[in-house]
Structure formats: C-alpha cells, structure tokens
Amino acid sequence: MTHVNDLVSLLETEGIPRQGEHELLPARVWQIESGHWGNAARLAREAGWRWSAGWAEDLGDTLRVNSLLEKGGKYVLLRTEISPQTPELPSQTPHFLAADRCERHTQDLFGIRFLDHPDPRRWTRHQAWSGDEHPLRKDFPLAGNPLEKTPPDKDYPFVKAQGASVYEIPVGPVHAGIIEPGHFRFQAVGETVLNLEEHLGYVHKGIEKLAEGRNPEGLARLAGRVSGDTTVGHAWAACLAMERAAGITIPDRAASLRAILAERERIANHLGDMGAICNDVGYAFAHYQFGRLRENWLRDNRDVFGHRLLMDRVVPGGVAVDLDREAIERLDTALNRLGRELDELLDIVDRNTTLGDRLYTTGILTPQTAATLGCLGYVGRSSGQSFDARRDAPYPPYDQLKVKVPVEEVGDVGSRFWIRYKEIRVAMRLLRVLLGRLPAGEVRVDLPELDEGAEGLGIVEGWRGEIITYVRFGKNGRIDRYYPRDPSWLNWPALERIVLENIVPDFPVCNKSVNGSYSGVDL
Amino acid sequence: MWRQYVKMLKTGLKTESLRKIERDPDVERLGVEVKRLIDKDFAGSLAIREVDAGSCNGCELEIHALNNVYYDVERFGVHFVASPRHADALLVTGPVSRNMEAALRRTYDATPDPKWVIACGDCAVCGGEFGESYASCGAVENVIPVDVKIPGCPPPPAALLGGILEAMGRRRIKQ
Missing domain, CATH: 3.30.460.80 (NADH:ubiquinone oxidoreductase Nqo5 subunit)
Known part of the structure; x- marks a missing residue:
C-alpha cells in the first residue's frame, strides 16, 4: 500500500x-x-x-x-x-x-x-427533463414529469468551425448500420476531418434510478443489461460489489466459472470486432470467417450454459450454471478447433497487403494521448497503457493465475486489430487452465440480507477494460445506489482524437476499432 | 492469395436450412412461404431498417448474426438498408428512451407507406427490464404502431427469422 x-x-x-x-x-x-x-x-x-x-x-x-x-x-x-x-x-x-x-x-x-469545469455543457440530459430537475436526487420520482411527446434535442451547442471550404457532416442518432444510436458532428475540409464532436446520451434509460429499491438478484439482472455485449462483465462487477459489501467470499468453483464466462465473452466480442473491422474496409472474406467462428462460439454458449450471450449466468453469491465432465470436454475441443482455425485465418489476413494498407497508419492514438485520457482495455493497450485489473488488481480467481498482458505502442487501427487477436490467445490459455483445474465444490452461496449503509466496490476487467461498480444498500436489504462505470466512458473521447487528420470514409473503421458502448455510457 | 481460396473451399457452404436452425418443420414451410410472398409482394426483396431506440445492444448482436453465413437472411430476399426511405419495415429494439423518442417518430414518418413495424426483444415488446420511467417510454407501441412482436432477451437469430416470417404472413392477412 x-x-x-x-x-x-x-x-x-x-x-x-x-x-x-x-x-x-x-x-x-x-x-x-x-x-x-x-x-x-x-x-x-x-x-x-x-x-x-x-x-x-x-x-x-x-x-x-x-x-x-x-x-x-x-x-x-x-x-x-x-x-x-x-x-x-x-x-x-x-x-x-x-x-x-x-x-x-x-x-x-x-x-x-x-465550478471551473472547462466545458459545462449538458451531457446526458437532452429534452426529457428540464435543467432544474435532477433525476438522481431522492425527491425526484422514478416516473418523472415527462411531456406527452419528448421534443427533439435540436439546440445542443456544438463547437463550430468556420472558414473557406469548411463543411459540416451531422451523423445520427439513427446510423446507417445495425448499431446503437449517437450523434457525431464532423467538420471537414475536402476529405480530411478537422474536428469530431460526439454527442451521446440517446439511449439513457435511467439505469441508476431503476436500480434503487431492487434486491440483489434484481440488480444483477439489471447490471447484465447495462451493455448487452458485456453482460458477464457488468453482472460480475455488480455481484462482486454486493459480495464485498456483505463481507462474503464466493466458492472457488464459482469464481472459476465466472472467469470462464468472462473469458468466453472476451473471445466472442473480439472475434466479432475483428470481423467487423475487416468488413468496414470491404474485406468480406475475413468478415464472414470471423462471423462463423463467433457463431460457433455462441452456439457452444447456448448448448453448455443455456444462453448465447451468457445473460443472467452470474448471480449474487456465485453463478447459475455448472459444468460436468462432458461439458468441459466439449469446451476444450472447441478451444482446440478455434486455435487451429485462427492459425490458418490470421496467416491469410496477415499476408493481405490491401488490408494492411487500410489498417496500418489509420487512426493513430499516441501513447501520450491515451495516458492523458486514461484509455482502458484494448484501446489503451494498443497505445502503451498496460493496465489490466486481472493482473494489476487481481480478484479471484485471477489472483491464482498468471495473466499475460499484451501491449503495443503504435496505436493505429491495425494495432487495435492485432491486440484483440493477442488477447484472444491469452484468454484461450486462461480458459485451458481454468477448465483443466476447476475446483470442486459449490457454485453459489446465499447473500445475507445487508444493513442500511453497507457498501462495496467491484472492479473487474471486462472485455473492453476495467469496469468499476459501486453499490450501497438502503433499508430492508434493497439497493440505494448503483453506479456502473463502463470502460467506454474513458475510450469514447479517444475516438475524437483518433479521427483527426484522417479521411471521413475511414471514420467507420476507426469507430469500430474503438467500439465504445453507447448503452454502457448513456445508462 | 491462394491460401484464402483454399480456406474458402475448405470451409465450404455453411448456410443452414431452416429445418436445421429451428428443427421445426413449420418454420421451414414458413421460410418457403415467405420467399414466395416476398417474391410476389416485394418483387423479391424486403428492405428492413433497424432502429435501436434504447436497447442494451444485446438485440443488435443477434440481428447482426442474421447476416452471418449460417443464417444468411438475404437468401430469403430480406436485407437491411441504410435509410428508412428505402425501407418496407422497421425492426425496432429497446424500450424507447425518451431521448430517442423524436428520432424514432421521425424515422417512422420517413418510411414510405405501406410499412410495418416489428418490435424486437422483450424491451421493445413490453418495456422489459427497463419499463416506463422519466427516461423511458417503455414498449415501442407506446410511441409508434407495432405490427409484430418478437419476445426474447435477446431473441436468438432463429426467433428473429421466425418473427420476420410471421410479419410477412400477418401483412398478407391484413390486406
């Protein structure tokens, strides 16, 4: 200390x-x-x-x-x-x-x-409540005082750029692809991006307010939906916070199973992202191959754990699933198959010079900027920021495991592509160890009813990076305050820097290489 | 480059028949039926605009999966388009957050008639885990008219496919 x-x-x-x-x-x-x-x-x-x-x-x-x-x-x-x-x-x-x-x-x-905030413009508030209403104050009712129709948020004071040939491109909230809503305001000259401003908050669902009054099971369910792609990560962080508030430790077997779920979530998302990055530069072959590997992986999730995205598998006091010998063998076989496929596929991808032309030197985030912004996960690690909670602030079962953390310094889209691949390999090694020596015992213990004021902090390494969750209990064992901090909070601002001096058509691949969660920050 | 072709040949055709996906002969029958309807009513192509009106992004992941090689939804003539102006149907996910309410209404208004709306996932169907609050309007039908509902959290790709097929059939009955 x-x-x-x-x-x-x-x-x-x-x-x-x-x-x-x-x-x-x-x-x-x-x-x-x-x-x-x-x-x-x-x-x-x-x-x-x-x-x-x-x-x-x-x-x-x-x-x-x-x-x-x-x-x-x-x-x-x-x-x-x-x-x-x-x-x-x-x-x-x-x-x-x-x-x-x-x-x-x-x-x-x-x-x-x-008081001396350099940019005190509103952020999460659009037009659903007024500037003198404060939804997370206790005197504000969950139902609020909404108008019959919420007006569009049309007068947000964006930064303006002026001068000969400068033009503006407003994008969103409804985007062209199948992605979450958010607004991006570009100023450009010719093809070059001069400035990008993000305006998020569109999927604000009042998660922090909704959490108030829930029981632990209800909170875990809600946490699993802070960001659907990080359902294991957020549920784990919330449960860990509640378990620490209660002063209990979950059984070793439950901790190992949580890590198996979390590493599987990491691999599924990285596979999807690597395919999507290739797709955004028009490399269909890799998009379909990675998509196929991801689908195989999700089907194993469905057959072994009962849910493709692993929602509601992490519960207060442990996990809601267990693995028998047959299931462990199946997951092991799937790991070997994935390893062989990746060897073959990444060799092909690496030799594709056209792909290299698009990914290398595109969208650079320097280590210095990444450090200033506090970037996390693969965004930070491809720009020299090596922090990984599994290694640096380990929690069970990672305190018993050796976690290798790959780091790169280049910080371009290519770097963010390859760091994902390296993280997949690390996760696969961890999975082999976890499956190979799964401790015997219970998979869940009861969470005792907590006193008013009991509080806990859950810190886990989700697939996007460090997740922070704070939980404080109120009366009758009900939640009084829940705050989840998705890593996207600290990675979204990096995108505004990454696209500068890049061409507008490279924005999608830059955005995909960061892949911030909208839901995770809008709450 | 030859490695890439070798990999393609080795991978082979992965697209599955609907029977394999759902193990339900009714769905395959519907699949053939929907293809027939799309061919007849939409000249072989049904254009869907996806709108995330407040989801946790779980539904989006599964909608993406519809386009992977196993499900290959385009083989039925269903494809996702970039603008509501090009769309026959909206596939809406999430409880409708109040911050997305105006955008959803505008997207609906921008979609040419005849159009219909598919509410995708528990949140879109009934508000789900989020319900109605100061920040959320709840179910999609609280904001725009809904024709078909696909429950699930999130609905797996096979259920999505089934829902789209159902929508086709319903539309037929309505006319």
Missing part, C-alpha cells in the same frame, strides 16, 4: 486535511473537504495517479461526491460531502481530462455544479 500512503501523506503535507478514512476493498476511502476537490486531483495527477471513475450519491441531508484513483494496481477513493442547497465544488477535469464526461453526467443527474 505504499502508493496509497504516499498519496495520502502528500495530500496532508500540502494542506488538505483528512476528514475521515476507512477501507472499502480494494480501495482506501479518503474523505476531504470539498474546497480541496480540485487541488487533490492536481496533486494526484502530479504523483502519477490515474483517474478511474467518479460519481455522486444523495444521502438526504448531504450530497456525497466520489472519485476513484489508481496507481500500480492500488486504489484510493476520494470522497467529499456538499450541501444540497449549494451543490457546488471545484472540478477535477482541469487536472484529469478523464473526469470530463463523468462530471457532466453528475451535473445533469444531481444538479451538482463543477
């Missing part, structure tokens, strides 16, 4: 007194006075900490603001309390760009003003 001790003693010597502290595994909570909120972030940044997540809570007589920082796999949760009557505090965004959208989300849903 030296990193943590270094930071908190730095804060104290710099005149930021501690108001309280306690353990909230795997983090140390450090409560400070709200006036120091920005300064604390500055000191943390200078000491090499990474900004990971930020959220607020309505505790009735106070509003609590949190931000989670990480260094060397150790976490500090900075906390402060402000009055609901004057809900304002300094922003951390001037020091950590990563905090930008999370703070704007908090601003829209809690009515908290971040």
